[in-house]
Amino acid sequence: MNTVLSAQHVNKYFYDPEKFQVLKEVSFSVQQGEFLSIVGKSGCGKSTLLYLLSTMDTDYEGQIEMAGTTLKGRSQDFLSHFRNEHLGFVFQFHFLLPEFSALQNVMLPGLKLGKYPEKEVEERAMEKLRLIGMADYARKPASKLSGGQQQRVAIARALINDPTIIMGDEPTGNLDRANTENVFEIFSGLAQKGQTIIAVTHDPDFAARTDRVIEMSDGMIIATHENKVQ
């Protein structure tokens, strides 16, 4: 197994209202195909860490390397393209574009990448929707879908470009038990196929079933434990 992500001595400060160190010397690495969860209390810095890993927040000290690429000091355009190709996101509050249909929402990052012609992107998007059981709702506007349905479409969108790493910020945060189960199944299935999943979560049950759990407190990693594969 090769390493797809490594963070070395990452420090992050907030300056408003006063200088405050959110992350202190965070170092860890993630293997390909791993299903990793990051847990900790609110304010421990786990979401901040995830946004650093997402390349959207570039204001930090230390080194982050993903898919063999060093990300420190790259231009915004480069990072946009990198996100498009290598990263998939699932956010806490679904976040689809409300005016577009479910299918279009899934297709957009694929069209942006421009690796496949439009027809093929559409087929792939349908395939991803089928994977998460949302194929019947493909033509519905995103604003007409329920919260759980939107969340699943968001997962399909994260998958469209076959990203190296899928990141989730509380991906099951506002889902009921059945939907949480559903999402978890999808994630572990993807991990088995070789995609890496990193999820920030509050849910101890969810975390307990992932491959590895990183526990954070006050901006530091205080514990890492592997879970036995069931």
Added chain:
Amino acid sequence: MDIRIASQIAQTHLLAKKRQTLVAMLGVTFGIAMFITMISFMQGVNQFLEDSALDASPHIRLYNEVNTQRPSLIDQLYPGKFNVVYHQKPKDELARIKNGMTIAERIEKEPGVLGVSPQVATQAFYNNGPIQLSGTISGVEIDRENRLYKLNTRLKSGSLRGLESNPDGLIMGAVLARKLNVRVGDKVTVTTPIGSTRVLRVVGTFGFGVGTVDNTKSYANLSTVQEMLQKDPSYITDIHIKMVDPLQAIPFGQRLRATYGYYTEDWATANTAILAGEKIRNVMTFVVSMTLLVVAGFGIYNIMNMTVINKIKDIAILKATGFDGRDIIAIFLLQAVFIGLSGGLLGLLIGFGLSYMLSITPFDAGDFLSLKTFPVIFDPKYYVMGILFGVITTVLAGFFPSRKAAQVDPVAILRG
């Protein structure tokens, strides 16, 4: 490739808020429609005024300015000395252009000259019974004069032929004829400054729509006026010249002055007030139109700003999923351009409709002016200008909100 996705997203945004899009579009439409209507109308008025002034006056008038001032002989011999000369008579100098006919024929052969009309002009008194009015009388070759001023279209009654068949014919300004209470067929006594009188018969009346002409001027045969002034058949006081291109008149006039040594006056000098008025109206038209477009631009700026604020979450998602700043700018700028273009095109259409309606609206200018409807010019130039202004204002108005959108920090939005 990226521009296609951007336009797809822009299209969806526009269609999702149809009413807002329509309001923004109508702002541009109104501005451009008014611009087109105003400029077409203003230019029509300018053109009409210029035409009526130009039609009634020659492009170049060549004449001999009688200079009666002359120093006395003793002043010439002893300048600066104490010389006293009483009652010196002015020199008897004729207003004639020497070899006038020959000069006229030579000018006629020059390239760019539309027509030349040599004539004798003099002050005159018109008498009809007890009524006595002063005016001018021009002795002309009616065919040549007709080529310059299109007299046949200016005739209010009678005909030009009457002047050819009747050596004592007179074509009179319409207002002058009314004041004298004469009609075609009536006789008028004309007295020249040298005291000779002659009875002429009115064979026609004309109206240029220019008061100073219609009020005072009459045309008679060249030979008749020469006889009235007791001059020989080569006596010419004025040569009127029309050019194919009026703008050529100014340099051509200067050349004529240098060649023949007579005074020349071109239309631009003679009509300075009209040309100045034209410039002022142009400036006014542009200022008002620009204001309308700027107001429309602010409308678009407002709406685009609101859209960006409403869509800030969407922008964050797009950025998170790999769209860069340029894509975001393209998405919002395209919306502005679409609003500008479609609103502008609609504006052109409505502007055309309004100007067309104006151009067929009856306008009673009295029998003075040859004007039955409002003067309107339809020139593609203004339509191109309108759409250009429209698109430029909307692009400017859309650019700043788009840039703001591109600078949205996705982390701040997505973290909530």
